Amino acid sequence: MATTTAALTISSSDLVGDALSLSTSKELHKADTTIGVDQTSGIGCIYLTATTNIDLFGAIVDTPAFEGKSHWVYINNKSETPTEYATITIGDKVIGRLYAGDWMFMPWDTAEDTHGDNKHADIELAPSVATGMSFEYAMFHEGFQLTTAV
Amino acid sequence: MATIDCTLAITSDIVSGLAVNKTMTLKKADSTVGLELTTGLARRSFTSTNQVDLLTAGSGISADVTADKSAKLYIKNVGSDSTKYFTIGKGNSSGSGTETTIDSSGTAYYRIGRLYGGDWMLIPWDAATTTGDITIQPSSATKMDVEYMVFYE
Numbered sequence: 001m002a003t004t005t006a007a008l009t010i011s012s013s014d015l016v017g018d019a020l021s022l023s024t025s026k027e028l029h030k031a032d033t034t035i036g037v038d039q040t041s042g043i044g045c046i047y048l049t050a051t052t053n054i055d056l057f058g059a060i061v062d063t064p065a066f067e068g069k070s071h072w073v074y075i076n077n078k079s080e081t082p083t084e085y086a087t088i089t090i091g092d093k094v095i096g097r098l099y100a101g102d103w104m105f106m107p108w109d110t111a112e113d114t115h116g117d118n119k120h121a122d123i124e125l126a127p128s129v130a131t132g133m134s135f136e137y138a139m140f141h142e143g144f145q146l147t148t149a150v
Numbered sequence: 151m152a153t154i155d156c157t158l159a160i161t162s163d164i165v166s167g168l169a170v171n172k173t174m175t176l177k178k179a180d181s182t183v184g185l186e187l188t189t190g191l192a193r194r195s196f197t198s199t200n201q202v203d204l205l206t207a208g209s210g211i212s213a214d215v216t217a218d219k220s221a222k223l224y225i226k227n228v229g230s231d232s233t234k235y236f237t238i239g240k241g242n243s244s245g246s247g248t249e250t251t252i253d254s255s256g257t258a259y260y261r262i263g264r265l266y267g268g269d270w271m272l273i274p275w276d277a278a279t280t281t282g283d284i285t286i287q288p289s290s291a292t293k294m295d296v297e298y299m300v301f302y303e
Contacts, residue, residue, distance in 0.1 A: 002162065002163055002164045003162070003163055004160065004161070004162035004163075004164060005159075005160065005161050005162070006158070006159075006160050006270075007158070007159040007160075008156065008157070008158060008159075008224075008270055008272060009155075009156070009157040009159075010154065010155070010156050010157075010224065010299075011154075011155050011157075012152055012153060012154040012155065013153070014152045014153060015152040015153075015154055015186065015188060015301075016188070016190070020154075022191065022224075022299075024226060024268075024270050026268040026269050026270060029232060029266065031264070031266075032232065032233045032266075033232060034232045037164075038164060039164065040162065040164045040165065040168065042165065042168065043168065043170065068264070070264075071263070074158070074160065074170060076172055082177065082180055082181055082182050083180045085179075085180075088273075088274065090240070090260050090262060091252070091260045092260075093240055093241060093259075093260040093281070094276045094278065094282075095240065095262075095273055095274060095275070095276065096221065096273060096274025096275045096276040097179070097220070097274050097276065098274055099177060099179065099180075099220060101174050101175070102174050102222075102274065103156075103158055103172045103174055104272060104273045104274060105158055105160075105271060105272055105273075106238075106262060106263060106271040106272070106273050107238070107262065107263025107264050107265060107269065107271060108262070108263045109237070109261050109262065109263040109264060111252050111260070111261040112252065121260070121261070138160075138170065140160075140162065140164070
């Protein structure tokens with residue numbers, strides 16, 4: 001059994017009257033179990049030179065075989081220019097913007113879209129500029145449908 | 151201007167050498183100025199499986215969390231049960247035990263994922279009016295607790 005742990009620390013000495021310090025840590029488990037997730041995409045890095053909205057993680061399912069399974073997504077905007085951001089969406093619904101240096105970490109259900117437009121639950125990313133932006137990303141999971149070879 | 155640092159550390163033995171260690175300092179949109187507002191850490195209990203808004207866009211602090219602003223949202227299932235979870239989504243909540251229909255047509259709702267006991271998430275939040283609500287639905291009507299906090303400008 002594999003062990004994957006995601007830990008978060010949030011700290012600030014000047015946001016509120018007293019110092020803010022929050023720490024939490026959790027092993028990533030398969031759904032409804034205490035068994036650790038045992039698969040990963042590894043850590044990827046891409047360099048995008050267009051503002052085209054792309055599927056960073058495509059939920060390539062016509063039937064939701066892996067819906068409800070455990071998937072965790074990490075994305076980091078590696079830009080150092082404050083005005084460069086990426087718009088992150090799920091199934092065409094905007095989650096928010098990742099500005100320079102920002103990262104996000106969230107569960108991903110790969111839920112099937114009922115709209116019939118094949119957008120599924122894709123995690124999409126659109127850079128704000130076409131001058132080149134780098135992103136780091138990874139997925140930790142218990143199973144994911146792969147494309148059938150043609 | 152405040153300095154808020156968020157550090158993510160992921161360790162894994164799925165493959166050797168796999169680790170993430172990233173610190174971000176939360177800043178206002180398009181700037182190097184730090185975020186300086188927060189809801190503080192809130193806690194909420196649920197005793198039904200109804201899908202409801204955890205955060206409602208366009209009202210209260212969410213009125214300031216628009217697409218051209220910067221905001222980060224932290225949510226944690228503070229329970230310890232590995233079989234009980236919160237389903238987190240974005241869009242319109244149903245107000246009932248039946249999840250809003252998942253629809254990517256741009257208006258209604260999309261499910262994000264599940265937070266089991268102890269799980270947490272940290273995401274950017276664009277609280278677009280009418281479509282930017284953060285929804286939550288407990289898997290059990292037995293009391294379940296969640297903690298959450300928003301940092302915004």
